[in-house]
Amino acid sequence: VQLVESGGGLVQPGGSVRLSCAASGFTFNYFWMYWVRQAPGKGLEWVSRINPGGSSTDYADSVKGRFTISRDNAKNTLYLQMNSLKSEDTAVYYCAKDRRAVSRTSYDNPQGQGTQVTVSS
Numbered sequence: 610v611q612l613v614e615s616g617g618g619l620v621q622p623g624g625s626v627r628l629s630c631a632a633s634g635f636t637f638n639y640f641w642m643y644w645v646r647q648a649p650g651k652g653l654e655w656v657s658r659i660n661p662g663g664s665s666t667d668y669a670d671s672v673k674g675r676f677t678i679s680r681d682n683a684k685n686t687l688y689l690q691m692n693s694l695k696s697e698d699t700a701v702y703y704c705a706k707d708r709r710a711v712s713r714t715s716y717d718n719p720q721g722q723g724t725q726v727t728v729s730s
Contacts, residue, residue: 616724628702
């Protein structure tokens with residue numbers, strides 16, 4: 610299993626950024642997929658999840674209405690569109706797959722490097 614995140618950077622408050630996660634080594638369209646983040650000095654925080662077909666999504670209250678998760682199963686890629694960014698969104702963002710195919714259980718511990726998003730003026 611390989612998940613490679615990209616797209617982060619330095620963004621001004623109120624700005625936008627789109628994260629991508631390229632997946633390989635497993636049958637991508639069988640799995641719920643997740644975005645999680647880790648802010649400096651804090652633990653992992655679940656951000657969003659999407660079902661295998663892309664028709665069902667959920668969001669943490671802290672990002673609801675500002676972030677949009679999506680996926681392209683033909684490209685084995687997961688996305689996170691982040692709008693109206695706030696300083697408290699500063700974190701390393703990781704993608705993760707569910708522990709089990711088809712089912713929604715919980716996410717695997719992130720194995721990749723993640724991508725840093727820093728929201729600052």
